[in-house]
Amino acid sequence: MPHKNLKLNEPTGDEVKTTTCYMCACRCGIRVHLKNGRVRYIDGNPKHPVNRGVICAKGSSGIMQHYSPARLRKPLLRIGERGAREFREIEWDEALALATQWLGDIRARNPDELAFFTGRDQSQALTGWWAQQFGTINYAAHGGFCSVNMAAAGMYTFGGSFWEFGEPDWDRTKYLMLWGVAEDHDSNPIKLGLGKMKARGAKIVAINPVRTGYASIADEWVPVNPGTDGLLAGALIRELLRNDRVDFDYLVRYTNAHHLVIRDPGAADDGLIARDAKGKPLCAVRSPSHRPGEGRGPVVSSEAPLDSGLRRNDEQEQLGFALVDATQPDIAPLIAGEYTLPDGRKAVPAFQLIAERFLADDYAPENVSERCGVEAQTIRRLARELAHTAFEEAIELPIAWTDTHGRAHDTMIGRPVSMHAMRGIAAHANGFHTCRTIHVLQILLGAIDTPGSFRYQPPYPKPAPPGNKPAKSRRPDGTLTGNPLGYPQSPEDLLVDEHGAPRRLDHAFSWEFPLAAHGLLQSVIRNAVEGSPARIDTLFLFMANMGWNSAMDTAATRKLLCARDGHGDYRIPHIIYVDAYDSETVAFADLVLPDTTYLERHDCMSLLDRPIGDAEMAADAIRQPVVQPDRDVRPFQDVLLDLGARLKLPNMVDADGNATCRNYADYMVRHERTPGVGMLAGWRGADGSQQGKGAPNPDQLQRYIEHGCFFEAKVPEAGAYYRMANHDYLQWAQSMGFVGSTEPVTMQLYCEVLQRFRLAAQGHGAVQPPEPQRARVAKYFDPVPLWYSSHGDSAFSLPPQEDGAAATDGAPILARSPHPHRRKAEEDFPLSAITQRPMFMYHAWGSQNRWLRQIAARNVLYVHPRTLARHALESGDWAWIASPRGRIRVEVCAHAATAPGTVWTWNAIGKKRGAWKLSERAPEFVDGFLLNHLIGERASDRAYANGDPVTGQAAWFDLKVRLEHDPEPRVPGHRLEPADD
Amino acid sequence: MTSLPAPAQKKLGLVIDLDTCVGCHACAVACKEWNDGGDFGPLPDDDPYGAEPHGVWFNRVHSYEVAPPPREKAAASSEARGEPVPQMVHFPRSCLHCETPDCVTVCPTGASYKRAEDGIVLVDQDKCIGCQLCAWACPYGAREIALPHPKTSASDVHRKDSKRGTMQKCTLCVDRIYNETLDERDRQPACVLACPTRARMFGDLGDPDSAVSKVVAERDGFALMPEFGYRPVNRYLPPRPRRDGSNTAIAKEAAEEKLDTETLPPLLRWLDKALSR
Amino acid sequence: MKPALSVIFFTVMSGTGYGLWCLLGAALCVGTYPIAGNGILVPLLFGFVLVTAGLLASTSHLGRPERAWRALSQWRSSWLSREGIASLVAYLPMLALAWLAFFPRGGSGVRIAGGLLALCALATLWCTANIYRSLKTIRAWRTRQVLPLYFAFALLSGGLWLWTWLALSPYAVIGLAFPLALLALSVIAAVLKTDYWRRIDAQPANTAGHATGLEALGQVRAFEGPVTEESYLTREMAFVLARKHSAHLRRGALMLFAVLPVAGIVVALATGIGWAALPAALACVAGLFVERWLFFAEARHAVAAFFPAPLA
């Protein structure tokens, strides 16, 4: 009898609960199937807006994360030396009492002595608020070493961003350019989207030094050299401009292209937008009625030589030009030429400044080709393809809408060209400007928030930049006046002391990194040890593996964590760390607070934090405990609120000192940020009938759970696109509490904010950079996007050619002579070394997972076959990869789909022996390696952190290396030799 | 019975789109998870946290580098580097539920069999003696033996401890696709439901009008290594030709374009450009 | 293919046993076997020991040995199943012979039993050889030489043991026809095997392009396998043996299963010293172990083409 026991109708489990996945930051909806109280199966929730039922490799292996032997089981108190992993298990009361004592003393003394930094966390709405109540300015999440370049460039340019704040119009786009994306946060949504595009046969172009994953399925792969995308995008812009392939009307409607920029070198307002008495930006319009000399309305003065070399013939000179409020509708603004302001000074439209920059020969395809590693002719073709798709293949949707001037339109025109960019752009010291250049490219094509183009995801767009600024001072009750993070708009918003020195531990919002909107987690440990600007008492880390894969110069960082001062005391007196697993960083903590897994706690993905919705809807979600912890661990959010109450922090205790919230679940429901606006947007109001705004609703969580643990609010159809100026959308957004007013968002083609900082560097205004920083600020705070080499200040030295020798040619941009020391360094370390996310691993967490680690328990260094051959190496050999920070012995392997001047490996596969409860002989330590050891924490000039001079974004991908031989290339085994200094 | 059933009308199987697969391993892990805790499980892991992690998977994802035959110049982007652009192809591999596979006929016990009603090839875990001959007979590497004594680990203690030593393989989720305890929508293989790019399709390849048969017809879906005569049911859709745009009209324009000095510099052209706001 | 010791032991030992039974049985059948009683019983039992040891060893290759009995059910399609049955059936004539050996008048019974034993032994060898011969996935084993080789090797080593017994037994028969037949057999085996090696060396290996069906796109190279460490498939079926090793081993095998036995036979015939048979038989068995190890180690499974080539 065949297969007696074949059971075709076995129920999956005895119970199903929905919640939100947290095997990565994508936050998909999952169904957890339980059998006898244990997790039997996790699959995607088909109704969930993020993943529509699909689930990735990480998500499916969540079960093995939950049952991982590396899970912590009880609070730990260090008994041995730091780093020695010697702990005593203690009770929660003892742990919390200790933490309360440390933090209590600090708050009494000086709240800034607490440095509270969180990593891969998504409760920033809570942690930021907590830091504000505690009163420390030294708070940030991980964004500083993640992709703040993308966030900042986007927010300052168009009030949105790549990352997961916007997305291509997956259903309509006909042409997608992926700039430096391997995986990204929107892990499943991007895959779903790419699948849709493939099904429709839309073209995908991957711009990336390496072809794997998404780039594999792309129609075209452009193997750009690392750090040169700004040049490539600039060249594309140049081609569009030269051929008039620009959506001019889009520019004057939605951007500041036509706003007049004051040209008065040396003046305090040089480079700022010319404004009328009411502060409205001015633009020029032709007014034929007016004649020169009539004194009515300024005219172009014929004698004044125009910087732009524009010469007007007599007939033109006779014409009059009126300067009018640039924001009013139905005018015909001019976008070129020089105009005279009422006060007699000159001004030019912002667009002209953009055009002048990119029309310069610096950006000619021929001149960028060699450096970018992309043929001039390919660049021209790509520009033409973009224009062709945007204009010849334009979409027109029969969707009626009203713009912010009250004008009704009965269709929506679409430019079906979309772009997505991420860390390939962000993780370079020129990432901010490169990202802005890409946005300018999109804007010139009229391809932001139109059908088929890149789209905002609610709650975006917000004003560019958003109005919130970093809090600088404390109220009498010790709380900060606002959130420690924000978007500075002028030097006055910086956190610097009277000498212009940094106030924050990470030097964010200082003259070193003025727009460090997410802080600089990567600099915290070093600065804390050096006491720059001041010593701290306690470093409170949550969910950031700073002792390993999220540190630069990891070996040195691990030493710093154990550094002692003259009296033999640790330079960082207390380190509290909150982790759920036995990570590398646990070893360095004095006090370890064990978290639950994501299946055991309440959490919320709040609209006050990072959005989970897509362009069609605003959405938020919760986690609910689907299983009870089998050990003595507590949800971090509960612990944080408990600590707050024990510390009697304002708003965390009531008049008689009792905790205002029982736990995080309670907080999620009852806390109000501003009246009616809380952590969760769904089912608000006493009866749960309101959304967005409304009084707290006691059974809000119940309603979420009934609905699959998420809430979605569809954007009204009339608000589908043009949201920067779509009244129907903005009205809805205002009703949801996303925006304060229905004012249009004006895209900052020309970024006036940057110019304010530059002016300060040029000696204007109350707050000015100290002498040493002036040149740097003046250079990098260019209101027009620019490209510079991301390798130190040798802005114009040559890129390494694959044979290591620098190329030579007479192109203007290359002509300026490089710093000799840099050139030397480039000859010594000719190769770019980068990492990629493996789709099935999440940073450090994956290797404890018995299933995921089978897929990759070791990483190798991938090298172009010719580069290998030139080093007389072959696949399977062991060799050394060296940078000024030291060298690592690695296995090399050929990969033809890699730019010849680039080597790469998978990120964070290599582990530290002793961590993650892996055996002593696990390939993760014996063979795998961590590239971070080679990445300097300081920039080549050593004066600054290794990051973007505008935002402080960690420049992970500016690493330069060389390959060195090993006497026994066939003897396996990884080894690290840090530089001794 | 290991003698093959008479060829049936219904041929359930998978269609995998190599043009869309990004190699994310979601299908492989979803498969492992479904079956590990399911009726055909566990899928043991040997030394799961040790030096040689190694376990049973029914579905594994490979990746390949393809160097196209050299083309004439004036082509794709990396021509700058004077060579044809290498292509990367991801390739999931699981049982193809062949129509006439030796993996069934060589089995001495009848444990390995092909279902007459839908063509699914299964191993009866209660009959298998673990001789591995079927695995030897499979050219597609679809069968893996559960090691008799996996080094168990802390997280193993809870798992239904069956002394394995039997042959395991893709079941085409036979315990899902007919499962009345699941929603209609969920009666599909775990790997298919998981696939984030929707590069995996499940259906009846015996029915010419089924969605899968249609897509196979229109995309020239192919069977692996037909020369073995096993007649795989699963089909792979080949990567579409990559349109790198290098031989389009637009490319020629770009190539032929020469900077003519006649036209005004753009800024002059725009001087009098009146725009509507 | 990864050489599985249990299987090697089984095919060599049982093979030898069946070869011995086959020749003994045949000789009894046609009545050319010189001695009776213990003269039959001893080699018969020796064969029994070899066969049984081999069969028992083979079960240790199974994941579930206690279920081995199930393997008898699929004789319609499975050579392995047939082999199982044949090997068991072969015990019947063997037992009959053991019993009849002591009947002075058992003449015709012995003839019949002998004949049946010979047939059963051949049948079992035939099945064993076909288990490998029938695997389409392993090109090396599809070659014509595989079947004859299994017979040749079994008869050669079994024969050498039978001859050794005859020569060393109190009856001390060296004979002439039998050793000459063995001599011919070892030459045939050597020729067949070298031919086999020549052929498999000439066989093209399966390629990634062919396995994946992506050939048309261009030169296909495995970039990353599904896992970074070993897996069942890479361990069992992507086993590769460095050419230089195989060359040595091949020479060693030839020396042991052909050259030394021939030498032994010649010496015995020339000097009449029966003891020369023993080293010949031992060498042959040793040679077969090496040969059988290579039989697996050198056979490439089609599935190996999916994986990145292991460093040789």
Ligand SMILES: Nc1nc2c(c(=O)[nH]1)N[C@H]1C(S)=C(S)[C@@H](COP(=O)(O)OP(=O)(O)OC[C@H]3O[C@@H](n4cnc5c(=O)[nH]c(N)nc54)[C@H](O)[C@@H]3O)O[C@H]1N2
């Ligand atoms: N070379 C190189 N380095 C990089 C990058 C790179 O691309 N290349 N990327 C950088 C970027 S963008 C980032 S964001 C960082 C990421 O690096 P990290 O921010 O360090 O992120 P992880 O290492 O994934 O996780 C940090 C810690 O969170 C813990 N954790 C996991 N789940 C939980 C939980 O539920 N609760 C608690 N309390 N803890 C938990 C993990 O155990 C781990 O120790 O790495 C950076 N480092």
Ligand SMILES: Nc1nc2c(c(=O)[nH]1)N[C@H]1C(S)=C(S)[C@@H](COP(=O)(O)OP(=O)(O)OC[C@H]3O[C@@H](n4cnc5c(=O)[nH]c(N)nc54)[C@H](O)[C@@H]3O)O[C@H]1N2
């Ligand atoms: N599976 C998985 N998903 C994740 C994560 C994870 O660890 N695992 N981490 C999450 C986090 S914290 C983040 S920040 C995101 C990051 O998401 P991604 O930005 O996709 O992260 P990376 O893998 O660093 O991708 C960087 C890509 O840029 C390319 N690149 C490097 N330098 C350059 C360059 O100069 N120019 C161009 N054009 N390309 C370049 C690299 O080859 C790589 O393909 O992913 C998130 N999602």
Ligand code: SF4
């Ligand atoms: S993408 Fe992230 S959140 Fe979504 S399923 Fe995978 S791991 Fe979970």
Ligand code: SF4
């Ligand atoms: S899940 Fe889909 S995309 Fe991912 S590897 Fe499997 S088939 Fe390919």
Ligand code: SF4
């Ligand atoms: S793929 Fe292999 S296991 Fe599956 S049916 Fe075909 S031969 Fe048998």
Ligand code: SF4
């Ligand atoms: S391993 Fe099991 S299924 Fe495979 S042939 Fe042997 S008995 Fe049959």
Ligand code: SF4
């Ligand atoms: S069909 Fe089911 S068993 Fe087969 S590979 Fe997919 S998930 Fe695994």
Ligand SMILES: [Mo]
């Ligand atoms: Mo990140």
